[in-house]
Amino acid sequence: MNELQTILADSVNGLLAERVTKNLIQSAEDGVWPEALWSELEANGLTRVLVPEAQGGAGGTWADAAIVLKAAGRHVAPLPLAEAVLAHWLLAEAGIAAPDGVLTVMEGDLTLSAGKLSGTARRVPWGRQAAHGVALVGGNLVLASLDGASVAPDINVAREPRDTLTLKDAAAQSAPVALPENALRLYGALVRACQMAGALDYLAAQTVAYANERTQFGKPIGKFQAIQQQLAVLATQAAATGIAADHACASLKKGDAAFEIAVAKIRADDASSIATSIAHQVHGAIGFTYEHGLHFATRRLWSWRAEFGAGAEWAESLGRETIARGADALWPYVTAR
Amino acid sequence: MMQAFRFDLCELPDETRGLRADVRAFLATELAKVPAVTRAQTWSGSDPEFSRKMGAKGWIAMTWPKKYGGHERSAFDRYVVLEELLAAGAPVGAHWIGDRQSGPLLMRFGTEEQRQKILPRVAKGECYFCIGMSEPDSGSDLAATRTRADKVEGGYKVNGTKLWTSGAHTAHYMIGLFRTHLDPQNKHAGLTQFLVDLKTTEGITIRPIRDLAGKAHFNEVVFQDAFVPDDMLVGTEGGGWNQVTAELAFERSGPERYLSSFILMVEMIRELEKRGGAEGAREIGRLVAHLVTLRQMSLSVAGMLDKGENPALEASVVKDLGAIFEQDMPVRAHELLGIEPTVGAGSDYEQVLGYLTQTTPSFSLRGGTREILRGIIARGLGLR
Numbered sequence: 001m002n003e004l005q006t007i008l009a010d011s012v013n014g015l016l017a018e019r020v021t022k023n024l025i026q027s028a029e030d031g032v033w034p035e036a037l038w039s040e041l042e043a044n045g046l047t048r049v050l051v052p053e054a055q056g057g058a059g060g061t062w063a064d065a066a067i068v069l070k071a072a073g074r075h076v077a078p079l080p081l082a083e084a085v086l087a088h089w090l091l092a093e094a095g096i097a098a099p100d101g102v103l104t105v106m107e108g109d110l111t112l113s114a115g116k117l118s119g120t121a122r123r124v125p126w127g128r129q130a131a132h133g134v135a136l137v138g139g140n141l142v143l144a145s146l147d148g149a150s151v152a153p154d155i156n157v158a159r160e161p162r163d164t165l166t167l168k169d170a171a172a173q174s175a176p177v178a179l180p181e182n183a184l185r186l187y188g189a190l191v192r193a194c195q196m197a198g199a200l201d202y203l204a205a206q207t208v209a210y211a212n213e214r215t216q217f218g219k220p221i222g223k224f225q226a227i228q229q230q231l232a233v234l235a236t237q238a239a240a241t242g243i244a245a246d247h248a249c250a251s252l253k254k255g256d257a258a259f260e261i262a263v264a265k266i267r268a269d270d271a272s273s274i275a276t277s278i279a280h281q282v283h284g285a286i287g288f289t290y291e292h293g294l295h296f297a298t299r300r301l302w303s304w305r306a307e308f309g310a311g312a313e314w315a316e317s318l319g320r321e322t323i324a325r326g327a328d329a330l331w332p333y334v335t336a337r
Numbered sequence: 338m339m340q341a342f343r344f345d346l347c348e349l350p351d352e353t354r355g356l357r358a359d360v361r362a363f364l365a366t367e368l369a370k371v372p373a374v375t376r377a378q379t380w381s382g383s384d385p386e387f388s389r390k391m392g393a394k395g396w397i398a399m400t401w402p403k404k405y406g407g408h409e410r411s412a413f414d415r416y417v418v419l420e421e422l423l424a425a426g427a428p429v430g431a432h433w434i435g436d437r438q439s440g441p442l443l444m445r446f447g448t449e450e451q452r453q454k455i456l457p458r459v460a461k462g463e464c465y466f467c468i469g470m471s472e473p474d475s476g477s478d479l480a481a482t483r484t485r486a487d488k489v490e491g492g493y494k495v496n497g498t499k500l501w502t503s504g505a506h507t508a509h510y511m512i513g514l515f516r517t518h519l520d521p522q523n524k525h526a527g528l529t530q531f532l533v534d535l536k537t538t539e540g541i542t543i544r545p546i547r548d549l550a551g552k553a554h555f556n557e558v559v560f561q562d563a564f565v566p567d568d569m570l571v572g573t574e575g576g577g578w579n580q581v582t583a584e585l586a587f588e589r590s591g592p593e594r595y596l597s598s599f600i601l602m603v604e605m606i607r608e609l610e611k612r613g614g615a616e617g618a619r620e621i622g623r624l625v626a627h628l629v630t631l632r633q634m635s636l637s638v639a640g641m642l643d644k645g646e647n648p649a650l651e652a653s654v655v656k657d658l659g660a661i662f663e664q665d666m667p668v669r670a671h672e673l674l675g676i677e678p679t680v681g682a683g684s685d686y687e688q689v690l691g692y693l694t695q696t697t698p699s700f701s702l703r704g705g706t707r708e709i710l711r712g713i714i715a716r717g718l719g720l721r
Contacts, residue, residue: 001345208718228715229708235341235718236654243344243637244630250346259629266626315622322621323613327606331424331599334629335357 001067008060009067012046016075025296028078029159033129038079038102047081047103050089057092062249065089066194070245073198073304076296078160080104080126082191087134090187094141094175101131106144106165107184112137116169117144123307127163128153136184137174144172156303158296186261188308190248193264196304197245199297200238200271203279206294207234211282227282234278237271244268251337259321259337262314269311272301341717342650346633347640353417360421363394368425374688376426377600380593381554381696383430383507385462391429392462397436401444405452406460412643416592416636423596431507435459438587439466439512442530446572446580451532455510468588469499469513469533469558470581476501477709479514480524480578484560486515486531492566493517493531495540498559503703505543505556511535512584514577528577532569539563550680550695582649588704590638590652595631595659597700598666601693602628604686605670620673627662631655650717653710660701667694 001009019037028034041047049065051057058064065085072081080102087103108121117135124133128151135142144167152164180186208231211222221227241264248264251257276298280287287294305311325333367387368376375382391397399415401407422429440459443452458464475481484497495515505511511533518527535541540563545553572580602624609617634655641648667678670690678691701707715721 204718208720211720222720225708225712228720229711231718231720232657232711232714235714236658239342239344239654240630240634240658243346243633244626246346247630247633250348262622263626263629266623267630270623270627311623311626312619315619315626316615317618317622318625319618319620319622322625323606323609323618326610327603330603330606330625332361334625334632335420337629 005064005067008064009071011044012068012071013074015040015044016071016077020075020077022293022296025076025078025293034079037077041079041081047084048088048098049085051092051098055092055097057088062190062252063246065191066197066246066249069191069194070198070201070242073195073200073300074202076199076202076300080130082195083125086187086191087132090134090136090141090177090179090183091143093179094177096141096143096173096175099132099143102126102129103132103134104130105184105188106133106135107188108135108165110135110137110142110167112140112142112172112174115172115174117142117167117172118169119167121165121167123154123156123162124165126161127151127165128161133165136177136179136181139176139181140174141177141179142172142174144170146170156307158299158303160300160303180258185308186258189265189314190245190257190261192304192308193241193245193248193261193268196268196272196301197238197242199301199304200241200268200275202297203275203294203301204231204235204238206297207231207279207282210287214284221282230278230282234275234282237275241268241271259318262318265309265314266311266318269305272305276301341719342654342714344634344637344651344654345640347636349413349417349636350411353413356414357417357421360396360418361425364421364425364427368427371426371428372688373426373600373604373685374692375428377598377689377692378428378430379423379426379597379600380429380433381503382426382428383504384428385431385465385507387428388432388462388465390462391432392460397432397462398440398456398460401440401456401460405444406457408460412639416639420592420596420632423593424599426600430504431465432459432462433593434468434504434508435464435466437591438468438584439510441587442512442580442584443532443571445583446530446576447532448568450568451571455532464510465504465508467502467505467508467511467535467556469502469505469511471499471501473498473500477706479581480528482514482516482528484513484515486517486529486565488517489564492564492569495531495533495560495563495565498557500557501546501555502558503555505535505558506545506553509534509536511558512571514581517574525578527575528581529574530571530577530580531565532571533563533565534569538565548699550692583647585705586647586649586652589656589710590635590642590648592632592635594652594656594704595628595635595662598663598693598697599628601666601670601689604689605666605674608674608676608686617673620669624662624666624669631659631662634658650713653705653713653717656704657701657707657710657714660707663700664697667697 048057049060053059106121110119150166244264244267248260251260398407399410486493517529540561542559544557638648679687
């Protein structure tokens with residue numbers, strides 16, 4: 001990290017550590033929108049970290065965005081910060097001015113006709129709360145008003161809103177954008193991989209801390225080799241996910257990073273399965289209670305690993321491409337990226 | 338926020354591209370007729386003729402000072418050469434240990450005379466090393482070393498047994514860790530490293546030990562009143578423990594800690610080119626994701642070494658994850674394709690699978706067991 005990135009990391013982690021309390025997360029899980037925190041994130045420009053300065057953003061790179069996204073995951077911020085970062089970036093890429101209010105991204109069967117967007121978008125993050133949604137339709141980036149959308153509320157395992165939105169001739173702006181057809185899924189996978197890296201860092205730190213506090217048989221359980229070995233695995237999985245996410249973000253400055261993004265999402269998925277299991281095992285029964293906050297991170301990882309394409313989905317496409325290039329092309333390809 | 342270890346991204350400089358192309362072209366010619374099962378041995382395969390060609394190319398001792406026969410290239414140039422050699426399955430075993438750790442150890446702790454005498458020959462690919470650490474009663478518990486070096490006129494008399502010493506039968510020198518002093522209160526004290534000339538020293542018996550695959554890579558080395566002169570002591574008497582710890586960072590940090598099964602991955606893909614199917618694609622995709630991530634972690638460690646930092650902890654992380662990846666490869670291959678591994682005959686895939694199925698158990702033993710590495714990581718996490 002460079003100096004500015006260190007400052008960014010300190011400030012965003014400091015802010016979220018202070019604001020994202022257990023009460024805030026619990027009330028969000030009960031359906032309360034954390035308006036004050038959202039306003040603060042917007043006021044601090046964190047949702048616009050990827051927007052060029054000329055368009056009123058922070059002019060950050062994806063490496064900068066990774067810092068914000070990892071922090072969002074680490075502190076399990078219960079609002080669509082990652083979705084807003086992505087939506088603002090897509091709008092900026094398309095040259096569409098971003099509106100005020102909550103922004104989210106939408107995937108679904110959507111059609112654009114005469115400047116109106118219609119169709120159904122499923123499992124839209126915070127669809128109920130968003131004033132506008134960003135979607136890719138054909139080669140166009142679309143910004144649609146969600147004013148008149150009908151909302152069928154739903155949640156994921158982490159009790160984050162994942163709503164079905166039905167739009168009928170919603171007012172929309174659109175512009176062609178030079179992004180791959182699956183860009184929303186691709187960059188969605190990237191932001192989730194970054195959040196997962198942050199959540200895994202939290203799991204490692206929290207579980208080590210717990211093992212140092214919890215005493216059984218007359219000593220902290222972290223003094224037992226069986227526990228130490230498990231914690232070492234947990235920490236290495238978190239580290240692997242962190243660098244895979246960083247690598248994907250760094251690769252974007254060279255252009256196409258679809259390969260590295262798939263790598264990051266697959267790696268984050270695999271790490272999550274291992275790490276959540278160890279974190280719960282080490283925490284014992286207390287970690288299985290709602291009262292203890294461990295599950296705020298583990299339930300998110302269980303949801304996020306499947307969102308925007310599970311590891312299996314990305315692995316299949318990565319594998320097909322690898323096999324199609326041929327066995328002897330694997331190493332030259334990996335080293336040329 | 339816990340920050341026990343750090344993996345910063347490290348990008349290879351563009352200037353390494355030409356070197357990579359040179360190495361790749363050289364290997365394409367050199368290895369054109371070498372069967373896949375032989376290439377699968379990578380850094381366990383030993384070929385002095387190949388090592389001398391590497392020396393002539395300037396691809397050994399790449400980062401060392403010119404006055405010791407080195408080439409004063411960057412750590413990244415060296416990294417590129419290493420990973421190309423491993424990915425291609427070049428038989429680099431003869432010079433590997435001297436290049437990787439014994440040479441750097443002598444540069445750091447050796448006397449000027451030791452360096453002058455030995456390092457240029459290592460750089461030429463003519464002088465090979467083995468590491469005398471493990472003993473019958475001292476494996477992971479390295480400080481339990483019992484082989485004694487007792488002070489006598491002009492040197493030391495060595496008695497004891499080193500075990501699992503890879504390459505002792507072909508090496509010119511051993512860097513041996515011997516006990517020069519016994520302090521029952523502090524077993525880490527009183528250990529000393531020595532250069533041992535395996536070709537001329539009397540009182541040394543080297544017996545190859547057949548491994549489960551029937552190969553003889555490692556040995557039992559018995560010392561019976563073997564005389565080692567004073568000028569073969571490396572570093573300081575009693576400083577062996579700290580010197581070994583520094584050496585292990587080199588031993589654990591390279592790309593050989595995740596690429597040992599790479600040839601099987603290539604042959605798996607070759608099989609799948611014929612078969613197609615979603616299941617195989619998913620498996621390969623997963624393996625690619627782990628390969629690419631491990632490479633980034635390994636590069637990150639190389640970057641730390643280049644900056645003169647001590648990545649001992651990070652190297653342990655890469656080695657632990659790398660061994661899991663390497664050991665997973667024949668399991669994945671078996672589950673996916675269900676083809677019986679073979680020995681001595683059969684397709685490239687079948688033979689490589691036969692070799693690696695038998696060999697992979699050693700990958701989480703050599704250079705520090707999985708349990709020791711995880712203990713080091715746990716200490717880094719503040720648990721010990």
